[in-house]
Amino acid sequence: MDDWADIQTGDLGIIVAGFQICQHCGIVDRDRERTRIGYPCPVCGLPSPVGQTYFSDTVLELIDLTHEIHTLTAEPPAESRLRDSHRAAAIIFFCTLGEVLLTHFLREIMCAMGKSAEVIQQALRDTMYARDRCNSLFPELVDASWRDALQAISADAEFDFVETFEFYLERTKQRNLVVHEGHVWSAGPETVHACLDHVWPLVSMFVALHNKYVVRELKRRGSKH
Numbered sequence: 001m002d003d004w005a006d007i008q009t010g011d012l013g014i015i016v017a018g019f020q021i022c023q024h025c026g027i028v029d030r031d032r033e034r035t036r037i038g039y040p041c042p043v044c045g046l047p048s049p050v051g052q053t054y055f056s057d058t059v060l061e062l063i064d065l066t067h068e069i070h071t072l073t074a075e076p077p078a079e080s081r082l083r084d085s086h087r088a089a090a091i092i093f094f095c096t097l098g099e100v101l102l103t104h105f106l107r108e109i110m111c112a113m114g115k116s117a118e119v120i121q122q123a124l125r126d127t128m129y130a131r132d133r134c135n136s137l138f139p140e141l142v143d144a145s146w147r148d149a150l151q152a153i154s155a156d157a158e159f160d161f162v163e164t165f166e167f168y169l170e171r172t173k174q175r176n177l178v179v180h181e182g183h184v185w186s187a188g189p190e191t192v193h194a195c196l197d198h199v200w201p202l203v204s205m206f207v208a209l210h211n212k213y214v215v216r217e218l219k220r221r222g223s224k225h
């Protein structure tokens with residue numbers, strides 16, 4: 001099911017729900033065997049105590065909502081049924097998904113570094129916007145720029161994550177026009193399809209970031225996830 005064509009035609013929420021985390025080394029992948037008690041992790045070799053889904057219900061729900069809007073408009077005659085409200089909703093769900101994933105990732109790095117809940121909360125309060133969290137908080141934590149990190153994880157990936165993130169940032173500008181100024185017509189019909197097409201790259205990007213930076217911190221501290 002890792003094939004991009006399968007992902008595009010499958011139920012994205014169910015596919016993303018298949019991501020499991022190793023409770024020993026913290027690696028995240030779609031190895032279904034991890035749900036089997038005693039299954040040795042292919043990365044660290046330790047036995048699985050029980051399966052643990054990596055993404056929260058909130059993430060899965062936001063993916064389902066984005067998918068639902070796409071489905072609403074997928075049957076012909078698609079464009080006539082694609083209303084301004086669909087476009088606006090697709091952008092809002094997609095941007096919320098990006099923010100939830102980013103916050104979750106940053107929280108995980110800070111947890112892996114052993115920071116207290118208060119320090120984590122304060123760091124997130126000090127950087128309210130996604131751009132600040134990426135350009136200011138992230139480099140403080142890992143000593144690399146956000147762009148360099150995205151380029152590094154893109155090297156072995158099927159997507160260019162720099163493009164994925166730029167797409168997300170562009171959508172946040174449109175989302176702000178919808179939320180703050182009521183410009184529900186600010187996005188073209190192609191935006192709904194483009195948002196759904198970017199869900200999988202966005203999810204893959206945060207899995208790759210997790211596997212590089214969170215796993216590295218866990219290894220440094222020699223702690224269990």
Ligand SMILES: [Zn+2]
Binds near residue numbers: 026027043046
């Ligand atoms: Zn492991």
